[in-house]
Amino acid sequence: xxxxxxxxxxxxxxxxxxxxxxxxxxxxxxxxxxxxxxxxxxxxxxxxxxxxxxxxxxxxxxxxxxxxxxxxxxxxxxxxxxxxxxxxxxxxxxxxxxxxxxxxxxxxxxxxxxxxxxxxxxxxxxxxxxxxxxxxxxxxxxxxxxxxxxxxxxxxxxxxxxxxxxxxxxxxxxxxxxxxxxxxxxxxxxxxxxxxxxxxxxxxxxxxxxxxxxxxxxxxxxxxxxxxxxxxxxxxxxxxxxxxxxxxxxxxxxxxxxxxxxxxxxxxxxxxxxxxxxxxxxxxxxxxxxxxxxxxxxxxxxxxxxxxxxxxxxxxxxxxxxxxxxxxxxxxxxxxxxxxxxxxxx
Amino acid sequence: xxxxxxxxxxxxxxxxxxxxxxxxxxxxxxxxxxxxxxxxxxxxxxxxxxxxxxxxxxxxxxxxxxxxxxxxxxxxxxxxxxxxxxxxxxxxxxxxxxxxxxxxxxxxxxxxxxxxxxxxxxxxxxxxxxxxxxxxxxxxxxxxxxxxxxxxxxxxxxxxxxxxxxxxxxxxxxxxxxxxxxxxxxxxxxxxxxxxxxxxxxxxxxxxxxxxxxxxxxxxxxxxxxxxxxxxxxxxxxxxxxxxxxxxxxxxxxxxxxxxxxxxxxxxxxxxxxxxxxxxxxxxxxxxxxxxxxxxxxxxxxxxxxxxxxxxxxxxxxxxxxxxxxxxxxxxxxxxxxxxxxxxxxxxxxx
Numbered sequence: 001x002x003x004x005x006x007x008x009x010x011x012x013x014x015x016x017x018x019x020x021x022x023x024x025x026x027x028x029x030x031x032x033x034x035x036x037x038x039x040x041x042x043x044x045x046x047x048x049x050x051x052x053x054x055x056x057x058x059x060x061x062x063x064x065x066x067x068x069x070x071x072x073x074x075x076x077x078x079x080x081x082x083x084x085x086x087x088x089x090x091x092x093x094x095x096x097x098x099x100x101x102x103x104x105x106x107x108x109x110x111x112x113x114x115x116x117x118x119x120x121x122x123x124x125x126x127x128x129x130x131x132x133x134x135x136x137x138x139x140x141x142x143x144x145x146x147x148x149x150x151x152x153x154x155x156x157x158x159x160x161x162x163x164x165x166x167x168x169x170x171x172x173x174x175x176x177x178x179x180x181x182x183x184x185x186x187x188x189x190x191x192x193x194x195x196x197x198x199x200x201x202x203x204x205x206x207x208x209x210x211x212x213x214x215x216x217x218x219x220x221x222x223x224x225x226x227x228x229x230x231x232x233x234x235x236x237x238x239x240x241x242x243x244x245x246x247x248x249x250x251x252x253x254x255x256x257x258x259x260x261x262x263x264x265x266x267x268x269x270x271x272x273x274x275x276x277x278x279x280x281x282x283x284x285x286x287x288x289x290x291x292x293x294x295x296x297x298x299x300x301x302x303x304x305x306x307x308x309x310x311x312x313x314x315x316x317x318x319x320x321x322x323x324x325x326x327x328x329x330x331x332x333x334x335x336x337x338x339x340x341x342x343x344x345x346x
Numbered sequence: 347x348x349x350x351x352x353x354x355x356x357x358x359x360x361x362x363x364x365x366x367x368x369x370x371x372x373x374x375x376x377x378x379x380x381x382x383x384x385x386x387x388x389x390x391x392x393x394x395x396x397x398x399x400x401x402x403x404x405x406x407x408x409x410x411x412x413x414x415x416x417x418x419x420x421x422x423x424x425x426x427x428x429x430x431x432x433x434x435x436x437x438x439x440x441x442x443x444x445x446x447x448x449x450x451x452x453x454x455x456x457x458x459x460x461x462x463x464x465x466x467x468x469x470x471x472x473x474x475x476x477x478x479x480x481x482x483x484x485x486x487x488x489x490x491x492x493x494x495x496x497x498x499x500x501x502x503x504x505x506x507x508x509x510x511x512x513x514x515x516x517x518x519x520x521x522x523x524x525x526x527x528x529x530x531x532x533x534x535x536x537x538x539x540x541x542x543x544x545x546x547x548x549x550x551x552x553x554x555x556x557x558x559x560x561x562x563x564x565x566x567x568x569x570x571x572x573x574x575x576x577x578x579x580x581x582x583x584x585x586x587x588x589x590x591x592x593x594x595x596x597x598x599x600x601x602x603x604x605x606x607x608x609x610x611x612x613x614x615x616x617x618x619x620x621x622x623x624x625x626x627x628x629x630x631x632x633x634x635x636x637x638x639x640x641x642x643x644x645x646x647x648x649x650x651x652x653x654x655x656x657x658x659x660x661x662x663x664x665x666x667x668x669x670x671x672x673x674x675x676x677x678x679x680x681x682x683x684x685x686x687x688x689x690x691x692x693x694x695x696x697x
Contacts, residue, residue, distance in 0.1 A: 100515075149688060154695035160511035161692055164454060167518055168688055172681030175623065178548065179678060183668035271522070315533055324529040331522035338515035339502060 017285040027298045031079075034305040038075040039068050042312045042319075077202025077210070078308045078322070079301040081267050082277075084214050084259040086300020087221045089274015090281075090293050091256035094228040095249050096147060099279070099337055100159045103139070103260035104271025104327075107169040111142025112264040114173045116194065121180050121187045128266050129209050131194075136261030142169060143257055159341070199267050199308050199322055206266050213262035218297065220255035225289040228252060232287065270323040272330025273300050279333055303329070370638055374646075377636045381649035385433075388656035392429035393421055395664060431554035431619055432655045432672070434562050438615035440651020441573055441644055443626025444633065445608040449601060452510050453687060456627045457492075457612045460517030463626075464524035465495030466616040471528050471543050475535030485561040485617040492613030495520065496605060549622035549673025551659050562618045569607045570648070576604050577642050622673045624680025625654050631687065654679075 017023075039055070040046050046054070046064045054068025085103065092101035103109055115138030119125040125134070146169050150162035181188045227248050230238040238245050263270065277299035278292065285291045304322065307329060311320035393405045400408075400417050408414050408421040443456045457463045469491030473484040499520055503513040528547070532540055545552065579600040582590045612626060633647035658675035 149685065149692065152689060152692035160515060161688075163515060163518060164459075164688055165685075165692075167459065168681060168684040171623070171677065172685060175674060175677030175681055178674050179670065182670055182674065183666075314530070318533060320530055320533055324526045324533075327522045328526040331519045331526070334519035334522070335502060335516050338512050338519065341512065341515075 015288070017288060017291060020285055020291060023281075023284045023295065027295060027302065030302045031298055034302045034309070035075055035079070037309045038078065038305050039071050041309050042067070042071065042316075073204050073207065074200060074202045074308075075305065077207050077267070078199035078305045080207065080210060080214055081199055081202075081263045081270070082273060082301035082304030083297035084210075084217060084263045084300070085270060085273035085304065086277035086296035086298075087218055087274075087293055088256045088259035088263075089276075089300070090278045090289065090296040091221055091224075091228075091252050091259070092143075092274065093278055094231065094289055095253045095256065096162065097232065098159055098162055099341075100163055100275065100334060102272060102275035102330075103256075103264070104269065105163055105166050105275065105334070106143055106146045107166040107173065108139045108143050108146070108257070108260055109264055109269035109271060110170040110173040110177075111138040111145075112136070112261055113269055114138055114177050116265065117177050117180050117187070117191055120190050120194075121184055126190070128206055132209065132213070132262055132265040135265030136258060139261035139264065140254075140257045142173070143253065145169060159337075194268055199304065200319060201267070210262055210266050213258055217255045217259035217262070220251060221259075221293050224248060224252045224255070225293045228289045232289070268321070268323060270304070270326055272326050272333070273304055276326070276330040276333050277303055279337070374637050378646050378649065381636075381646055381653060385649055385652045385656065388653060388660065389429055389433060391660060392432065392656055393425050395660065396420060396425060427554040427556045427559065428551045428659075429656070430556075430559055431562070432551050432659050433652055434559070434566050435551075435615040435619040435622065436625060436652035436655030437570075437648040438562065438566050438611045438651070439622060439625040439655070440629035440633070440648040441570060442608040442612035442615070443628075443651070444630035444644055444647035445573055445577075445604055446626075447630040449604055449608075450510055450513070452514075453627070453631050454514060454684075454691075455510060456630070457608075458621070458624060458627050460499060460514060461521035461524060462492050462495050462499075462517075462609060462612060463616055463621040464521045464528070466492040466613040467547060467621055468524045468527050468531070470617050470620075471531045471535075471547065474543050474546065475531055475539040478539075481558045481617075482561065485614055488617035489610055489613040492609045492616070493606065495524070496609055545671065546620040548671050549620040549676070550671035551619060551655075552671065554619070558618055562614050565610055565614045569611045570644075572607050573604065573611075574642075574644055576600060576607070577644050620673065622655060622658075623677035624684070625651050625676055628654060628676075628680050628683060 036051070040048070040051050044064075044067060046068055050062060050064035051068055053062060054065035055072075057065075089102050092103070092106065093099060095101075112135040115134040116131045119131055119134045125131060146162070146165045149169070150158075150165035153161075177191075181191055227238075227243050230241045230243045231245060231248060233241075235245050238248075260274070274296075277296045281292050281295040281299050285295060304326065307325040308322045311322050311325045314320050314325070390402060390405070393409075394400055394402060398416070398420065400421065404414060404417050405421050408417045409426070412418070443458075446456050446460075447453050449455075466488035469487040470484050473479040473487050477483070479487070499513065499517050502520075503509070503516045532543060535543065579590070582593050585593075629647045629651040630643070633643040633650045636650075637643045637646050654676060655672060658679065659672040662670035662672050662675045
């Protein structure tokens with residue numbers, strides 16, 4: 001008889017945040033609205049009945065209905081990319097235990113860009129399915145480097161150290177990218193097309209290239225979330241709870257890099273989605289990653305799709321790349337975080 | 347009886363301090379002289395080198411107004427403005443960067459990192475592409491935008507306790523937003539303006555014209571003495587806020603005057619040549635390293651800035667098969683140094 005044996009079912013039952021059902025419903029409604037907006041708006045707005053025609057009545061062959069059909073692949077692609085970036089942000093924040101970790105802030109986007117440029121310039125690569133591995137390698141190497149530099153010295157990876165390491169690395173990599181591009185005008189055109197490509201380049205073939213990576217990344221994200229919750233309590237506590245912190249970090253970071261690397265390869269560098277989505281979600285449902293990670297996927301999808309619509313409307317008759325919109329919408333979050341942070345925790 | 351050894355000791359230590367002071371002074375003179383000489387050599391090289399290499403005597407004769415076929419046009423119309431733009435912009439970036447770094451007691455706090463350059467750039471791109479404005483309007487707008495950016499960052503970063511980390515984070519955020527604005531401006535501007543704007547954005551001395559230089563020259567000449575005089579206080583500020591105010595320096599007034607001057611200088615330089623990456627960041631630490639502590643290194647920082655810009659421009663023009671704008675070369679040199687500096691600061695726990 002041992003009264004203090006802790007069996008697994010004597011743990012507190014999974015506590016569902018108070019607002020979770022409401023937040024879930026609201027975010028699903030927003031998701032629906034953003035899908036409709038993405039189908040309907042653009043350099044040419046489509047009235048509602050044509051939207052319905054385009055979606056559900058393939059026999060209708062009006063101009064508007066065809067526009068809507070063209071926009072379907074783009075919308076699906078932006079939803080998937082948004083979800084990937086949202087989860088990637090949550091995972092990176094959890095792994096680095098740092099509120100400002102985001103692929104763009106950590107310089108990961110720029111690392112992916114450099115590798116893609118090298119692929120274009122030196123290996124004559126031309127298709128996205130070729131870039132995707134390079135992009136991911138670049139993302140992974142940069143992430144490790146930035147985190148390594150940022151966590152040197154006392155106090156580990158504090159936000160300010162991490163962000164400066166990311167900014168410095170981005171600056172170094174972007175000068176390299178420029179230096180490679182300037183003498184090679186054909187690569188410059190190709191690269192600018194890739195960089196500006198944004199989600200507008202989303203075709204069904206790029207979606208099918210993307211989905212396997214997305215699924216792997218999301219699956220790892222969802223599966224590791226309980227363990228990552230323990231990591232949030234500190235390394236010692238997590239170890240005490242039986243979590244292999246090193247392995248966990250590696251797997252979760254890998255998932256984060258896969259998600260953002262694949263997105264960058266196909267949609268070009270898009271920043272701040274992970275930061276914005278994760279913080280909005282956390283504000284709503286609290287820090288429990290089992291809820292934050294799935295909801296970040298939804299929030300990321302909504303934010304990216306809405307940003308894409310905004311980019312189409314603001315940039316009309318052309319379009320403003322979605323990365324520009326997300327930077328403008330997402331950077332204030334960084335400023336707010338910096339304003340609210342205590343001096344010591346910077 | 348106990349006084350005598352003390353007196354001897356103290357007079358000996360005074361002598362020791364004086365000797366050290368003289369030594370540092372000599373070092374300052376030596377370093378500054380060498381930097382100035384190097385800058386002069388680079389200036390001459392800028393005038394002599396090009397598609398055709400002209401000997402020094404021909405260059406001098408062309409500059410003094412003599413008409414020599416071919417030489418006069420190449421030297422006076424093409425190379426002289428380029429050299430002068432590099433000279434003054436380099437000096438301006440150097441002294442402005444040094445002022446910010448000393449003022450905020452952090453080498454990372456420079457106009458590049460905290461987003462002031464982006465503010466000036468956004469305004470200049472707006473003037474170039476949307477308003478199609480001339481040099482004077484562009485300069486005025488970028489100074490105004492630079493000041494506005496500083497004010498916004500300062501207000502946002504003020505908080506209860508001033509923290510340099512907060513300031514840098516907010517600066518990076520503001521910079522991301524301003525860069526988004528620049529991309530938007532490039533998108534809506536007409537196609538023929540885009541190449542000029544892009545070339546300008548990467549920081550380039552190409553196509554510098556004599557007519558664009560007067561604002562930069564004037565502002566640099568006005569602000570440098572102010573920064574030098576205020577610099578004495580700056581030195582005291584380096585000891586920390588409380589020490590400085592107890593030594594009788596009005597910290598707020600000094601700080602505001604210094605910031606306004608430095609922003610003026612850096613914005614006008616940015617409007618003229620575009621943001622030449624990392625010069626304002628590199629010049630200060632290099633100058634300090636050369637001069638050593640204890641002496642004001644504003645002028646050496648400016649000279650280092652000149653040397654960096656002119657040397658990088660020469661490298662960009664002649665070292666490779668393809669010509670690179672100066673900003674790309676300084677970026678390639680500066681960014682690794684920034685990473686190195688970060689690694690060292692992190693190891694020492696200075697951040």
